[in-house]
Amino acid sequence: MQLDLSERISKRTARVVVIGLGYVGLPVATLVAEAGYMVTGLDVRADRVRSISAGLNPIGGAEPGLSELLTQMVTAGRLKASTDYAECREADIVLIAVETPVDPISNRPSYDALRAVLHGLAAHCPAHALVIVESTIAPGTMERVVEPALRAAGAELHLVHCPERLTPGRLLRNIREMPRVVGGMTANARDLAVAFYEHFVHAPLEGVDALTAETVKTAENAYRDVQIAFANELALICEDLGTDVWQVRELINKVPGRQVHMPGPGVGGHCIPKDPWLLLTHVSEGTRARLLPTARAVNDGMPHHVAALITRTLAESDRDIVGAEIAILGYAYKEDSDDTRNTPSAALVQRLEELGAHVRVQDPCVPHLDLPLATALKGADCAVLMVAHEAYRLAPWSELVRALRIPILVDCRNILPNALEGVRYVRLGDGQTARRNGPPADLRLDG
Numbered sequence: 001m002q003l004d005l006s007e008r009i010s011k012r013t014a015r016v017v018v019i020g021l022g023y024v025g026l027p028v029a030t031l032v033a034e035a036g037y038m039v040t041g042l043d044v045r046a047d048r049v050r051s052i053s054a055g056l057n058p059i060g061g062a063e064p065g066l067s068e069l070l071t072q073m074v075t076a077g078r079l080k081a082s083t084d085y086a087e088c089r090e091a092d093i094v095l096i097a098v099e100t101p102v103d104p105i106s107n108r109p110s111y112d113a114l115r116a117v118l119h120g121l122a123a124h125c126p127a128h129a130l131v132i133v134e135s136t137i138a139p140g141t142m143e144r145v146v147e148p149a150l151r152a153a154g155a156e157l158h159l160v161h162c163p164e165r166l167t168p169g170r171l172l173r174n175i176r177e178m179p180r181v182v183g184g185m186t187a188n189a190r191d192l193a194v195a196f197y198e199h200f201v202h203a204p205l206e207g208v209d210a211l212t213a214e215t216v217k218t219a220e221n222a223y224r225d226v227q228i229a230f231a232n233e234l235a236l237i238c239e240d241l242g243t244d245v246w247q248v249r250e251l252i253n254k255v256p257g258r259q260v261h262m263p264g265p266g267v268g269g270h271c272i273p274k275d276p277w278l279l280l281t282h283v284s285e286g287t288r289a290r291l292l293p294t295a296r297a298v299n300d301g302m303p304h305h306v307a308a309l310i311t312r313t314l315a316e317s318d319r320d321i322v323g324a325e326i327a328i329l330g331y332a333y334k335e336d337s338d339d340t341r342n343t344p345s346a347a348l349v350q351r352l353e354e355l356g357a358h359v360r361v362q363d364p365c366v367p368h369l370d371l372p373l374a375t376a377l378k379g380a381d382c383a384v385l386m387v388a389h390e391a392y393r394l395a396p397w398s399e400l401v402r403a404l405r406i407p408i409l410v411d412c413r414n415i416l417p418n419a420l421e422g423v424r425y426v427r428l429g430d431g432q433t434a435r436r437n438g439p440p441a442d443l444r445l446d447g
């Protein structure tokens with residue numbers, strides 16, 4: 001049977017089902033269709049399925065080429081969408097791209113969506129197929145969760161984990177151009193998957209075992225989280241010392257081998273905040289991992305630090321945080337995206353409201369928050385820039401600041417003009433603009 005599947009892949013006649021049509025599944029489905037396969041996308045969200053069936057891209061923000069390619073593939077009859085798992089019965093290749101969050105209290109994987117997919121797939125199991133999990137999963141999940149759930153269906157399946165490496169804003173480009181690790185539960189499964197991905201990924205495909213692929217993906221995001229935590233801690237240190245982290249970072253990065261990340265007001269999105277926890281899920285008690293949880297704590301603490309910075313800055317203008325009107329600019333977790341999952345702006349809003357402030361939020365990429373900037377700023381005591389959207393970089397700030405009641409700009413991304421007449425400008429991580437009444441709260445020994 002494997003020869004048969006291999007032949008169907010080489011001739012691109014294999015029928016493909018992609019389960020989960022979000023930021024990962026939808027662009028993958030369109031690119032697989034573009035490569036010549038017949039593709040069915042499955043999702044539990046009927047609204048999403050309706051939109052895709054009509055050729056309309058449900059993902060907002062700036063996604064070059066995605067809307068056009070989706071319309072083209074649906075119109076050509078190569079891509080359709082459904083909520084019906086019976087579509088899996090005839091599949092030769094099944095790709096799984098559902099969310100894999102962690103529980104917010106225990107930080108353990110919360111695989112409700114993945115388990116539901118495996119249940120649906122087992123109930124409508126194709127007799128022979130290549131099943132590829134693209135979702136990010138804790139090392140050991142293919143062996144402990146995926147294989148047992150599908151083995152119960154009694155079919156002959158080839159199981160592979162091939163994690164995605166895309167980023168909102170570059171969904172198609174990343175899939176086409178980013179090297180991939182292809183982790184097979186068997187060598188045959190791995191080789192079939194490599195042959196499949198070669199049709200739409202134009203970058204090296206590294207064939208490995210599934211456990212290695214699971215470890216690589218979660219570790220690459222844990223690495224990023226640690227790097228950002230270093231930059232964020234350096235920002236707190238610079239504020240305390242009275243130096244400017246943006247300048248310090250630039251000068252450090254002139255040394256070969258140093259590449260300090262950008263500091264910022266926190267880390268969000270579906271992936272980076274949870275993937276370090278996925279990496280640690282099955283690590284035994286004896287291996288005391290201290291760095292990754294600490295990095296998580298540093299990054300999760302940043303919105304509180306921004307709230308403290310705002311409070312201090314207002315106090316210096318004789319304005320109490322209680323009752324202050326604060327305009328938060330940016331609610332997506334990333335520039336020019338509409339993705340608000342785990343956004344640091346949500347944590348900031350919550351903290352400011354706990355402190356007694358009145359908060360309004362504006363975001364040009366998030367449809368229900370896309371009010372005019374001047375309206376968002378009108379009468380505010382302080383504007384806080386949280387996300388480096390292009391629209392903010394290009395905005396006419398010298399005019400816009402006139403809408404503020406007290407002209408204070410807190411810039412957490414280093415993109416606003418810093419010398420507007422009559423404006424108090426405070427930059428995250430810059431002790432020269434963030435005048436202090438003592439060190440940042442985060443650095444005090446009493447916590």
Ligand SMILES: NC(=O)c1ccc[n+]([C@@H]2O[C@H](COP(=O)([O-])OP(=O)(O)OC[C@H]3O[C@@H](n4cnc5c(N)ncnc54)[C@H](O)[C@@H]3O)[C@@H](O)[C@H]2O)c1
Binds near residue numbers: 023137
């Ligand atoms: N978003 C990214 O930038 C990114 C990058 C790399 C890897 N990943 C990983 O890819 C996976 C998917 O992430 P995403 O951002 O695409 O998530 P998403 O929430 O955008 O998409 C998941 C989709 O799966 C659907 N779904 C949930 N349960 C289902 C079920 N039982 N049957 C069918 N459909 C179901 C949801 O309705 C949703 O449309 C995650 O594991 C994530 O960690 C994401």
